[in-house]
Amino acid sequence: MANNKKQIRIALRNCGFINPENIGDYIARSGYAALASVLGANNPQNSIDVIKKSGLRGRGGGGFPTGLKWEIASKNHADQKYVVCNADEGDPGAFMDRSILEGDPHSVLEAMAINGFCIGATKGLIYIRAEYPLAIERLLIAINQAEEISVLGNNIMNTGFDFNIELRYGAGAFVCGEETALIHSMEGGRGEPTFKPPFPAQEGYLKKPTNVNNVETFANIPAIILKGWEWFSSIGTEKSKGTKVFALAGKVNNVGLIEVPMGITLREVIYEIGNGIVNDKNFKAVQTGGPSGGCLTEKFLDTPIDYDNLIAAGSMMGSGGMIVMDEDDCMVSVAKFYLDFTVEESCGKCAPCRIGNKRLFELLEKITEGKGTMEDLDHLKNLSKVTKDTALCGLGQTSPNPVLSTIDNFWNEYLAHVVDKKCPAGQCKALKCYIIDTEQCIGCTVCARACPVGAIKGEKKTPHEISQEICIKCGACMEKCKFNAISIK
Amino acid sequence: MSVKIQISQKTRTKIEEICKSFNNEPGELINVLHKTQDYLGYLPAEAQEVIGQELKIPTAKVYGVVSFYSFFTMIPKGRFPVSICMGTACYVRGAERILDELKHQLELNVGETSADGLFSLASLRCVGACGLAPVVLVGDKVYGRLAPDDVKNMVDEYKDMRGAV
Ligand SMILES: Cc1cc2nc3c(=O)[nH]c(=O)nc-3n(C[C@H](O)[C@H](O)[C@H](O)COP(=O)(O)O)c2cc1C
Ligand code: SF4
Ligand code: SF4
Ligand code: FES
Numbered sequence: 245m246a247n248n249k250k251q252i253r254i255a256l257r258n259c260g261f262i263n264p265e266n267i268g269d270y271i272a273r274s275g276y277a278a279l280a281s282v283l284g285a286n287n288p289q290n291s292i293d294v295i296k297k298s299g300l301r302g303r304g305g306g307g308f309p310t311g312l313k314w315e316i317a318s319k320n321h322a323d324q325k326y327v328v329c330n331a332d333e334g335d336p337g338a339f340m341d342r343s344i345l346e347g348d349p350h351s352v353l354e355a356m357a358i359n360g361f362c363i364g365a366t367k368g369l370i371y372i373r374a375e376y377p378l379a380i381e382r383l384l385i386a387i388n389q390a391e392e393i394s395v396l397g398n399n400i401m402n403t404g405f406d407f408n409i410e411l412r413y414g415a416g417a418f419v420c421g422e423e424t425a426l427i428h429s430m431e432g433g434r435g436e437p438t439f440k441p442p443f444p445a446q447e448g449y450l451k452k453p454t455n456v457n458n459v460e461t462f463a464n465i466p467a468i469i470l471k472g473w474e475w476f477s478s479i480g481t482e483k484s485k486g487t488k489v490f491a492l493a494g495k496v497n498n499v500g501l502i503e504v505p506m507g508i509t510l511r512e513v514i515y516e517i518g519n520g521i522v523n524d525k526n527f528k529a530v531q532t533g534g535p536s537g538g539c540l541t542e543k544f545l546d547t548p549i550d551y552d553n554l555i556a557a558g559s560m561m562g563s564g565g566m567i568v569m570d571e572d573d574c575m576v577s578v579a580k581f582y583l584d585f586t587v588e589e590s591c592g593k594c595a596p597c598r599i600g601n602k603r604l605f606e607l608l609e610k611i612t613e614g615k616g617t618m619e620d621l622d623h624l625k626n627l628s629k630v631t632k633d634t635a636l637c638g639l640g641q642t643s644p645n646p647v648l649s650t651i652d653n654f655w656n657e658y659l660a661h662v663v664d665k666k667c668p669a670g671q672c673k674a675l676k677c678y679i680i681d682t683e684q685c686i687g688c689t690v691c692a693r694a695c696p697v698g699a700i701k702g703e704k705k706t707p708h709e710i711s712q713e714i715c716i717k718c719g720a721c722m723e724k725c726k727f728n729a730i731s732i733k
Numbered sequence: 734m735s736v737k738i739q740i741s742q743k744t745r746t747k748i749e750e751i752c753k754s755f756n757n758e759p760g761e762l763i764n765v766l767h768k769t770q771d772y773l774g775y776l777p778a779e780a781q782e783v784i785g786q787e788l789k790i791p792t793a794k795v796y797g798v799v800s801f802y803s804f805f806t807m808i809p810k811g812r813f814p815v816s817i818c819m820g821t822a823c824y825v826r827g828a829e830r831i832l833d834e835l836k837h838q839l840e841l842n843v844g845e846t847s848a849d850g851l852f853s854l855a856s857l858r859c860v861g862a863c864g865l866a867p868v869v870l871v872g873d874k875v876y877g878r879l880a881p882d883d884v885k886n887m888v889d890e891y892k893d894m895r896g897a898v
Binding site for chain 2: 334335336337338339342343374375412413414415416417418429431432433434435491493494495499500531534565567569573578581585591
């Protein structure tokens with residue numbers, strides 16, 4: 245973990261401090277005491293109220309108030325209800341949930357049992373990516389150990405409360421992180437979303453009321469029960485309480501998982517915890533919210549990070565990916581990267597997402613290849629809005645965000661690609677132009693020999709020249725030239 | 734693309750056993766597919782037929798699920814499965830150029846397996862080693878902070894093992 249100052253560990257309180265394969269370690273750090281206290285008090289509504297008053301909001305991206313969600317599920321009566329932990333973690337470039345499951349699996353199990361007791365469910369399911377074998381193994385060990393000492397299973401702590409947890413495996417589909425898709429996947433089918441309502445709390449797994457929460461959301465629960473809602477709600481901002489775990493990555497010196505109080509600023513995260521930009525380059529943007537989010541620029545460096553501020557700034561909290569970009573990153577390419585992801589991950593059920601995103605991707609591709617027109621830019625904006633407004637599920641409703649946010653913040657960069665046919669960051673290959681400076685070139689012929697396509701012509705001892713028609717922009721010549729005569733324009 | 738094969742009686746029995754261990758329950762289809770892929774390394778059409786028969790669901794439904802999830806594959810992986818992380822952190826640190834070089838060195842596109850069965854190339858999304866970005870995996874071995882120039886050496890190491898078992 246990066247630099248500890250400014251960090252507060254709640255969700256990660258045990259990660260790295262206990263042996264996750266030994267339940268004794270967890271218990272020694274007050275593990276299962278929260279469950280004992282909830283069961284002992286035997287007042288589910290009271291416990292739900294504690295979560296409500298704590299101000300905890302869902303950490304899976306949406307930010308829905310957790311206590312309220314529990315209350316809705318508790319009020320829907322049925323012969324069977326389910327608690328589901330969403331461990332599908334699909335944001336490419338994020339691994340918060342995996343770290344919690346690998347480092348502190350019991351905190352999630354304990355919270356699920358508390359949730360079960362509060363809403364009247366006796367079964368819990370964890371939907372976890374099959375790509376996380378270590379997390380799966382640790383969860384299975386943890387479930388076994390917990391059952392052995394009756395903090396899970398039947399008749400927990402002799403209170404008559406039964407709660408059993410099973411795993412369900414994802415199989416590499418981002419859309420399965422969406423809760424209705426997740427439920428269809430757990431039922432053995434294609435993970436395609438369905439329209440809400442009905443919400444899972446009304447009609448979820450096997451058509452029974454189901455409470456779905458994210459891993460990190462659950463990991464906060466035992467701490468809130470033990471230390472009280474007053475403590476939890478004293479951390480953070482007015483409408484976003486507690487902490488958030490981020491996977492800090494990209495062009496910062498210290499990368500890794502961080503847990504910071506809500507309300508911290510990007511400047512603190514990047515320059516104090518992240519220790520600044522690699523090679524002292526200039527900061528350009530931070531991407532949060534993954535494929536559903538957007539970019540925050542310099543003007544937001546001092547904005548307190550919380551759910552509402554990030555949305556107001558045109559991005560979102562998301563599940564915790566935080567990618568820092570510097571002057572060498574082309575923002576049009578970043579938007580294209582996310583759309584490429586969305587096109588691949590769209591389940592294809594609804595046309596706006598299946599076709600709209602593909603067209604958006606093609607437009608971005610055209611622009612990065614230097615073939616874009618001003619009309620394409622208009623088209624890009626309109627199509628983004630239409631896709632957002634008409635897609636069926638959260639994936640398609642948010643997938644144009646990276647495009648809109650980069651258009652808002654980096655319009656000039658789009659213009660440069662379209663009007664000047666230049667990529668200011670020098671990243672778009674098709675727009676790169678390798679040029680030999682005739683003042684510097686002594687005609688050593690090294691570049692001409694290095695060029696794989698014979699694009700460089702010139703007599704020995706006279707300045708050489710690159711034919712832009714033939715050049716494939718591989719950069720080999722520039723690397724070989726000992727006289728710094730070749731540069732990118 | 735799928736490979737047409739004849740599955741042996743032994744394999745058929747094994748798949749039947751897997752289905753049975755989940756009570757031939759159609760709702761357990763994904764678990765059955767995971768176990769079958771663990772065993773065979775991939776999910777050929779013939780295996781999907783057996784699963785359909787055992788769980789009493791159309792093969793088309795089985796195929797619908799197999800093709801929906803990227804974790805399931807219908808072509809066998811190479812002896813040295815090469816996976817490149819195309820997560821955001823790796824992308825920002827130049828994964829695209831590494832991928833170009835891998836394609837060039839392996840003469841494969843993403844999702845393909847070489848004719849001699851030695852290599853396959855896949856792309857993944859964040860393997861949780863963002864600190865080491867850009868990251869490539871060969872089997873379980875992690876190669877971090879790769880530069881395009883490192884790729885040839887890495888691949889050659891495995892090409893040299895062609896003869897070895
Ligand atoms: C396309 C898409 C992908 C999602 N992926 C995840 C995910 O990987 N993990 C997660 O916890 N929630 C994910 N969500 C949010 C879930 O639908 C759901 O809101 C969340 O699991 C609820 O838990 P929370 O209230 O504790 O955040 C995703 C939503 C959408 C629309
Ligand atoms: S928005 Fe995309 S992912 Fe969601 S249902 Fe439509 S096609 Fe599927
Ligand atoms: S960039 Fe590559 S193709 Fe272009 S002139 Fe230089 S060596 Fe030749
Ligand atoms: S993005 Fe490649 S390891 Fe995380």
